[in-house]
Amino acid sequence: MVEDALVSERDNMLVRIREALSVAAPLPGQDHGTAREMPVLSSIADQRRVLPAVGQSFDEQLALFRANAAELCGEFRLFNDLDALVAELKGLCAAEGWQRLASHGGELTGAACQALGLPVLLTDQAFDKRELAACDVGITDCDALVAQTGSVLVTSRSAGGRALSVLPPHHVVLARREQLVPDLPAAFALLKAKYGGGYPSMISFITGPSRTGDIERILVLGAHGPKKLTILCL
């Protein structure tokens, strides 16, 4: 009975929509005349013509990512080998006094967590969310870094689920420089190529540490998500 009602509301709504659309509307930017079809939608090249510039070379894009990360109050550091990256992580661990880590079995996270020698909550298996909330740091891999916006692209598959990158107070992202993409169109193309056969249930562009301006438009970091975002790049 309930199911019938739902199905019929679906049909009712679609009927209302089709009836409403039987009268054509003017095209955007035109006050007169109407049209049935939009000639063509924007291509990636069209989008790149209008979006903020990113520079052609890798170095320009890296510099842009670095500048964006700094403006967003995130930390971005580049290393030549894994040992240097791990040494930096150990330094952070000592400086902030981490007791409990949370991470997942990723390409870079495994080696990094092992080196720290602290108890690790892995979110690859079933875990208790209160235990995750009590961790000092969440260490994850990522899918891409976006130069144009200074964003880190993560998914529930690449970065240990939904909560790991947002519940602990410090999010450390481990990345490789090959993962830097120039802009948002490239990031979406990457998502389609990588996951087109079956998307993860969550895809997130993380652009700086969590923030709010809800009190007198004054910036405060760490509203609900991480207060700190550190990107360590190999």
Added chain:
Amino acid sequence: MSTPATQFNQDARRLSADLRHRQTIQTAMGKYEVARDQRKAAFHDWQAARQMAAETKWEAVNHLDRHLEQFVRNIEARGTKVHWAGTAQEARDLILGILREKNARVIVKSKAMTSEEIHLNEAMEQSGYEVVESDLGEFIVQLREEPPYHIVFPAMHLTRDEIKDVFQRKLGDAPSNNPEELTMVARRVLREKYLQADVGITGANFAIAETGMLSITENEGNARLTAALPRTMITLVGIEKVLPRLEDLALFLPMLSAMGTGQTLSCYNTMYGGPRQAGETDGPEEYHVVLLDNHRTALLADAEQRDSLHCIRCGACLNVCPIFRNVGGHTYGTTYSGPIGAVITPNLRGLNDWKHLSYASSLCGACTETCPVKINLHHHLLQNRRNASRQKPSWWQKAAFKAFAPLATRPALWSLVTKMGRLGQKLHGFVKGSRLDPAYAWTKTRDLPPIAQRTFKEWWRTRS
């Protein structure tokens, strides 16, 4: 009896004379304007981006049936339950049904204007659920038991002292009026709620037809947590939020951030395509999507104003509107305020009760000029006025035009009237602003520019 129109007039009169309110809004808007203009300038071609966004939304809205069906097919394929709600009542009943079925007790919500629109919180609270708004601004106005002031900045009308007061009163915890310390109080309180909550409810900014995903833009991480920790997740979304393709977000996300808050990109832009999938260890076990019509199809049927369904709720038109900036968000008495609210509310909730909003405009066109998806806002305000006077002609307007027409069509008479006007204006100076002034209602807060000493024709005749 208090009608929406008399209420609007009373509140507008009070607030436009409230200098402290004006100061608060001007300060907040000043910071926003600087950031917004920087972001716009960073675009290679902002005007072309607007046209592109408008065309994409045109396609989405003008083939809504096709895109909506595709969206539903794709998101259902990953185990999401999609519900269709024709009215606000149906949407409330559907959501309350899910809460009952899940034996829920605590509900955590991230910001959703659709839930304000259907008065979801009241319905859930009346049914005995504990409902917590998790966006800081929404949390503050929820504690103050008032509706959001602005669709993007719900608590923009409040000072830090007022926020400290309400935290002290309702939470018993307000160390100082420092914004950072106040934010940390909210963080502590809400952390516990995320962990307790049985159901998380969100809105959405975009629904992607091609891949069956809902995209949520936020800064605080509250929507991320709402979508990660409770066992059941519900997203309430208007049917007009559809975008055809995943890559359309490459354009819409930075445009929304630029116009909404003046950011390159908001902190979290997240796409949800279903409940926890095979191989995933967290996220909700059940995901429900409620598609809301609530008179949107009526607006869709008006080809002239159909583009008002392109709206991405960035709030940019509110921020530039001289009326909004003087009378404030609550005065509108509607879920959606400012120019976009003045355009759609009469269509969604009845022209006769809400037409006054379409008159609350100087028709300066700043809204149309700023709109990132090129909604023809100020023309729609005029169309609402036209429709309203067609539906229920106003006797005094008719009388005024009857008196005006013979003057305006007879040059000699016109010239006589302007001469008398000049004299009248001089005499008016003696009574202006006092109770003796016959035009007191108008002149107590306004100046009429002086009528020119010479008409154009007189000047033309005497030019050397």
